[in-house]
Amino acid sequence: MSVFIKSFYHRVFPARQLLIRQNGEVKHVILAPWLQICVALSILIALTWLAASTLQVYSQTNKISDIEQNQLSKQQQWQQQQSAQQIQHTKQLEQLRILEQKHALLQSMIESLPESISKQNDNVSDSPIKNSEQQSDFHAPLIDESDEKNTSVNNLNSLTVDQRFVALTNSYERSFLQLEVQIEQRQQHILTMLKGAGLDTALAKRLSYATPKAAQGGPLDLFDESKIPMQFLAIADKLLSLNALENFLNELPHALPAADYYISSSYGLRKDPMNGRRAFHKGVDLAGWHKTEIFAPADGIVLRAGRNGGYGNFIELQHKNGFVTRFGHLHKIKVKKGQSITKNDVIGLMGSTGRSTSTHLHYEVLLNGKHVNPVKITKALSRVR
Secondary structure (H helix, E strand, C coil): CHHHHHHHHHHHCCCEEEEEEECCEEEEEEECHHHHHHHHHHHHHHHHHHHHHHHHHHHHHHHHHHHHHHHHHHHHHHHHHHHHHHHHHHHHHHHHHHHHHHHHHHHHHHHHCCHHHHHHHCCCCCHHHHHHHHHCCCCCCCCCCCCHHHHHHHHHHHHHHHHHHHHHHHHHHHHHHHHHHHHHHHHHHHHHHHHHCCCHHHHHHHHCCCCCCCCCCCCCCCCCHHHCCHHHHHHHHHHHHHHHHHHHHHHCCCCCCECCCEEEECCEEEECCCCCCEEEECCEEEECCCCCEEECCCCEEEEEEEECHHHCEEEEEECHHHEEEEEEEEEEECCCCCCEECCCCEEEEEECCCCCCCCEEEEEEEECCEEECHHHHHHHHHCCC
16 A cells, blocks of 8 residues: 555656746756645645635525525514504504594483483493493504513404404494484374374474574584494484474473462363353363462463453463463463563463453463363373473
8 A cells, every 4th residue: 555655656746847047047946746745735725725715605695695584574574564553553543433433423412312311321321432441442552472471462452452343333333222212212202292282283383494493503513424324323313303302392381380270160162150151161270379370381472461351461472383372360460562481480470350250360372373272282291291
């Protein structure tokens, strides 16, 4: 083996001469075998180092590229997550605005309910949004990836945001539907009573006014109807109609105009107290103590006040919706012609002036110029108040 190595050594690295010519002179340098080996080893080492360095640089470059690609991918994912969160946030804000409009409409409707049904809905006014806020916030908190417990809780909250919105929406819908049922029942009850009292024509005339007759006004504060379902707006319109009915009821002479009395003669056919003949009594006689106070049954204006034949001391009041009330046999008149009076104002004292047998009040009610039974109207209206 050593012989082969020596033979290879002498054959590959024999002693060589290097001729160098300089300034006309020729010099020679002998390259010994060991020097050739050192040079070859140096070149081999240099090439090996260069190859290793090149591979290392290439590897580092690939790693840097991978890191940059990974960072870019994470950045893209973060941007996508941020975009998704922004979309979710915008969606939640829109849901919140819708709930706020529904809450404002529901609260306004509850505050606008007539006294006849408002007490039944005291528990609704606190409804959906307040109860929800006591349980949890509307917006889901951001997820903290470093904490597993917070992650699980936040994931649960994130999953229940839409569920809470649906629950609140369903709760509002139930509240609106409950109000709708109560409004329709109350409206139907009023219409039935008015029809039974013969006041349906007066109601139709009252509701046919194109413009409001009373003084009204105030700053304009509209709801954003685009965020409220049409069925809820329809319920609000029904409430407006009901309030118009309630206002109509409040304008009617719904009570007999004395506090302490008994009915001594009813409306309609009777025997005349003076001559005993059959006659039509166009009012009702309310008997009581002498000088019993007589009250205005509704707001109105004094058309007449003074002496009037068989009525004796007489007052005639003009009310809204075509109603007129008359008061006869008064002991004393406390109002003047043209005077505006308010419901329950004292307008006179009970007496026995004119064509009268004893102390009492002759009370008449006219609707659009026709006499109606005051007791019938009073009973009908008392059932709907």
